[in-house]
Amino acid sequence: MAEIKNCAIFYVSDGTAITAETVGRSLITQFTGINFIEKRLAFINNVETAQAAADLIKNTPSDYQRLVINTVVDIELRKIIHSAGGLKLDPFNRLLRRIEKNLGVKSDPGVGRTHGMLDSTSYNARIEATNFALSHDDGVNLNLQKADLILLGVSRSGKTPTCLYLALHYGLKAANYPITDEDLERMKLPDDVMMHKQKLFGLTIDPFRLSQIRSERRPNSRYAALKKCQMEVSDAEVIYHRNQIPFLNTTLTSIEEISGKIMIALDLNKRLY
């Protein structure tokens, strides 16, 4: 059997390094059998921080290969970082040149760095949406008229983190309605909720996983009992089916993916800021 290879990947940026990290992670997930360690080196924007970053890269244990995703714009700082060795990967340079040629316009690297500041309208929308999600969590104080979407699901099926993600990332006002025992008994949702049918999206979850999550919260409770979880989940799914409410199983799905699918199902992509 082949030896497991070790690889250190560095995300280097003069900003938050989130973009470099997103690209790098997307690349390394396509390799199996490699032991990757990741290190984010953010706000590398002067000679001192660049030198410190270079030293850190240089001091990687010798049995590690080194990959350096470098999105630093300043040429002098880039040189300092590259002096540390490792495979240099720049995800943007070549794409930028091609876009410049296609559009017949020169890019201005300085602009990108202040993006966070220019974007204050969408920033405020995101904060406002986050406050909306917090004040419309778990059925409290519902003002569904203003909501862009309403997530349904039994307790602990993943509604809250999904609402918060949609708010923080896309400025979407996501309310959430926890399906109650009473709803399940009547096998229908309240009229106040059903009147917003086009905004509804259901979450479901594997009952075993649900029971596990609820047990962490209230061990040995009726609430966490597998039998109870099985019934709740199955009844909620019947309600979704009967009312043609689109729904998704969250058990093995990341928040990013759930959010993406909800935005497609409810045609909310147009709200992209």
Added chain:
Amino acid sequence: MAEIKNCAIFYVSDGTAITAETVGRSLITQFTGINFIEKRLAFINNVETAQAAADLIKNTPSDYQRLVINTVVDIELRKIIHSAGGLKLDPFNRLLRRIEKNLGVKSDPGVGRTHGMLDSTSYNARIEATNFALSHDDGVNLNLQKADLILLGVSRSGKTPTCLYLALHYGLKAANYPITDEDLERMKLPDDVMMHKQKLFGLTIDPFRLSQIRSERRPNSRYAALKKCQMEVSDAEVIYHRNQIPFLNTTLTSIEEISGKIMIALDLNKRLY
């Protein structure tokens, strides 16, 4: 004066398209004087959806240049999308080939697509951290022992969205302590908070902006009065200075950037999942 150019940029992916979007947005922010419209085409994973995506790209108004960031892996589907025309940009292909060569290992594109599922440990950490942030919001029910960090700030200075972002993205347990009128009068923080000094990070904000935010919440209140906001902000900053608590002005800073800077200041980057 030159005419403003129009450009439609498409983020096409067999997954959520978040990576394609992150890359694309980073590229287009480096161009000024271009009117960009963006469209995310996610979950393009069969012939029907690929054809629909191609049709949509083809039907772009003729006065728009078209850029297509395509991260779809399947070769047949890629061809369908490329048949629509526009400048084809693949941020990964070339980087992948270089990494393969460097590591002496072939990549397996199928692996990346199931990343969301493989990552359930970090997923659970993120959910747990989100619940922690929600239950430790605005000083309620504080269990600071378990917190990775504690954000300080006067009411509406941006603590909650930042805590949620750190939790959802990095699985960090972020508590938040709102500085009270009483603290400001005594010009010191409670001992319960100060005993975790190495976890503390302060937020501050422009008083004019703060007054505006508070006015939306409680118009014409003492709480929202500019004078009151000015005093609170200035006193809070004195407290940070006196206690050598690192702090940041959130007025013109994005949540991503605030989060990145906090992680550096408190040396939390090592917790990267």
